[in-house]
Amino acid sequence: MAVAETQLYSKVLNKVKNRSTCALLESLLSMGFPAHTAQKALAATGHKTAEEASKWLHSHCNDPSLDDPIPQEYALYLCPTGPLHDKLQEFWKESKNQCARNKAHEIFPHITLCDFFTCEDRKVEFLHEALKKVGDRFLNVFPPAISLSLHSSVSYLGFFINDAHANVIKEFAVAFATEASILADCRVKPCTKQLHLTLAHKFYPHHQKTLEQLAKSVNPGQSCLWTAALYSRDMRFVNYQILQALFQYKPQNIDELMLNTGDLIYVDRTQQSDVSDGWVIGTSHRTGCRGFLPENYTEKANESDTWVKHREYTFTPASGLLPKNENEPRRKLNGEVHNPMTKSVTQTLAFQLSQTVALRRGLLVMRHGERVDHVFGKSWIQQCLTADGKYHRADLNFPANLPKRRDGIKHFEYDPPLSCCGVFQSRLVGEALLEKQEAVSHVYCSPALRCIQTAQHVLEGLKLEQKIKIRVEPGLFEWTKWEANKIIPSFMALTELTEATYNIDPSYRCTFPLSSLVPSESYEEYVSRCSAVVKQIVSDCTSNGIILIVGHGSSLDSFTRPVLGLPARDSNDFASLVRKIPSLGVCFCEELKEENRWQMINPPVKTLTHGSNAAFNWRNGILDS
Template sequence: MDRTPPPRRRQSSTIRREDIKSSKDILQQMGFSKSRAEKALAATGDRDLQLASDWLLSHVNDPELDVSAPRQYILYLCPVGPLQEQLMTFWERSQKLCGWNGAHTYFPHITLCPFFTVEDSKCGMVKKALNMISEYLDECPGPLKLDFFNQNNFIGCFLKDNCYKYFTELVSKFGAECKKYGINVEPVKKQLHITLAYQYSSEYHEELMQQARGIDLNAACQWEVRLYSRDPRVGKSEVRRVKKTYHATLEDELDLIIGDYVFMDPNEPTRSTDQWYFGTSWLTGRQSMFPGPYTERTSETWTWALHASELLVQKETPSPVCNGDSHAHMPLPKPPKASGETYEAVWKADPTYAKVNKEVKKSPVPRKEVRPQDLGIPRSLVVMRHGERMDFLFGRSWVDLCFDDDGNYRPSDLNMPKSMPKRAGTHYEYAKDAPLTTLGSFQAHLTGEALKSKGITFDHVYVSPSLRCVQTATSVLKSMGQATVPLHVEPGIFEWLGWYQLGLPKFFTPTELKSHGFNVDLSYKPFVPITKFDMEENIEGYYRRSGETSRNIVIRHQQEGGNILILGHAGSLEVCTRQLLRKTPRPDRDFRDLCAKVPYCGLLSITECLRTQKWSMGDAPILSLTHGQNKQMVMTKLFYPSEL
């Protein structure tokens, strides 16, 4: 009897390979109507099929699910990096100083065009239009420079006029692409600027100005052109962030969960006598009553959908077209009719724009600096997981096993370190902040040797505050012969806070780490201090925190260049590179599955293109490290248990 089938020569004439189906087609196959499928994709930025499916399932009780209401789209120019951090810090301080003002409705940005409406069926076409002009984004005559400006009831930063023509043409090209699909985009009609504060009481003006002057407008910054959309109801509503969970007890009440936002009529507080307001849940679309004190007002942009993001590549030398062409400068707006006239709401969707009288200042052409990138040396970013950890191998009870009541440490296995650094708190803190095993340190040593053999060096090293990460980085650098490279302890790299519902570890401080012999840079100021941790962080928040941290790190060293090492956790390989690679966050389940597969000292390398300043996946710099696992066992108990 033949064990294998005979060779096949005839091809089927009836079976055909099915074409790859779109996300909309798949959603319709799942049973959703065409209009609902299109609405879900538009509401989630057309980024992920699972995300759109989850959105539909959560909006089953949305009374407006089948209402045809085109979303409002807008094109923003957004700063990323240290400058963005300073702008956000000012945003927070100004809110504490004088309460809510008009600038708090949005995050720091430059508006490139007014809002324009797009039918849900054309959602993908807008993204395609932006992608079609991606090459033009490599031609910015930059670098972009900002000037402070203030007048009655307004404080902002205006983009210097040398690039106005460039952005006018950019929006014009984008509008021309959109017009092919029947989408109308209005051109730039106002001076390009970032609003820091407006619509505030005049008594706060001087103090706000003083704080604004503290922003270093020359701080390192990259710029991204981003395409956002919003639910048309948002523009007419006050958006409130849920800060405390509430479980509805009556049918006419909303369930409030952390991570949700509520759209509310701005007049609700004046109509209510008991601080219960009528609102619409962003996550579910359900409309009902909710307790106001369980929420707080926040920026509406947190509820917007990001459809596309493209890096703006700024040339070192300003373009002669932008500097020399007199028509490249935007005509100055007419001066106010009266001295008491205030700055108008420049972010409205109508064609009414700012009426400010801004003086044009001529600035000298900046001297070009020679950077490592100019010498043809591209940068690499390596993100690595720490080595084997004590608690994952021996269980959390290892602390009780190895420490006596006085906190004295004694190892009970050869794979346990011979000694343990003294903590300021009790030794029980090790249960949450476990060190490396002996093998974990050896894994790091082998990894460092492999990197050295490939001629790889690191100029800048950032580590999570976890002890195991600091230990791993130290061992890697020592075996590379780079023990003198300082470690920058960056809490923004720490793993997902959703895994720490019982509280954060009490980390070693940088000073304590230094006293234990770790080469920590004590002058370093982290991008995300532990005091800014959101202990109710969802997975999207983790992606955002880690992505912004890695973006800030690479921008910080853009001028000097050099390779960067980020030493973090299993999830760090994903969340610290995903945003740099211009990819959207993965769903929660996919993220967890990936983390479970990352080996100790596993690493990922991405490389920056010198011309475009965009990051792409690089080749694996070294071979992988594979090893078996021994079980803890006393040999006499195994072979001769009866003789004991």
């Protein structure tokens, strides 16, 4: 840099540093907040209002790191807005539905200009000033329309920027980095490599063709205003998983974390080895507090959900320079979109689309509902037997009655039924499938009573209990190594199930006979059994419609991987995965006929989540008071 230019920047820097304290900071100081925490709050909330910063400080009053001098990290992104942004969001949603999440879903559509760098809290305003100054300087030379070309590989899909346009954008990034480095005294590294806008990253190779097909719906020439946006994130939680609370949770113990609906939680998956099943330890984005929380109260969120937008600069070209797309609908003077398609044609297409979705060929694998022994323990039968050996309902969540079986009631100990809540869960899932108009055509079921009951009540929710019979397939039983008594349970006979009014298909000839199930089978034997059975089921059901398999927690992985053409996972990973699958957990695979393969996509219904409800005795406490 020339000496004269260096001196000029030095004068500007001194001028900025000698300014009086900003109005936002003065407002917080007048409330009694210390200067360093006030500056931290302003940096964490984007320097927007004193009210937001004050609210952040009150929320973080118990944050053990409040006084730590740890700065935020900042990045500068070029983001599309308008019709192109809307199309990209549609691609995001559809790619997640059809091909599950990939790395690109963690962040909104963007082109990276300057990757993350640190800046002291008290100097963040200088970054805002740098963005404004450089934006004004490049406003008239910034390309009104950026030329994008699609690029695809086995692990990446996205748009590359035309060289001529990329050079201008890189110059803008370098100018911001220089200005920010001088004004804010921080080290900023501009992106000087191939500029790109990522659509999908780190996905399964067999999803590549589907993603490429979806990307064709995104027209890179659509109208778009580009915005340079400055974001910040908490550098302590880089590479952490982000969870979002679905429900409120009030701590029961001092080491548990308070959750409000919508709270974002940072979770380090490498620190969960000693945590009880169903729980995780995490740090609240809202309060900064750390503690245990029930994982089933949360769902996965995106990495960028915890980021804060500080400032943005929109490159608005002169009137008439915006690219126009002749295929875009014309707009009336009042802003309404004029659609030349007639209502009748629209309705016809909508009907055809709904028919196509309803008649797709899919495989829905489901775990059974809540089993009674998981609520009341292995001694549940003893709790329900009278002195003369008859069954009585000791709790409202016990079944109202048990089906008759010739070998005696005690055999239910190793072949337990659903609880009443399990029955309700199953019917609720069936009703949800009915609401989504999913066309279930075949039902296959493990011989375990809890699975047969689940299948029956799902069909009742679908209003198909009289139309579809349940095919009992012994090969769908869980890994026999996990059976507590190390023997194959004595299942109810098909005639007994029919007498108990379960709609069993007596003509079905099973693929894997019950006599072939062996106790304590090896993992390789179990995987081989599952692969053979599910492939036979899929080959037998050639018509369109949903094949429903009701099995166990292990079924979701062991019956979908063979269909997807994936190898069996390691047995230790398999056991760890199965422990996390709740009652009525589901996986859904859809056939891509033209490509002669299957893909896993989002299930048509979400998993049912609910809290525990402990036993209550009114004599304990109520009577005493």
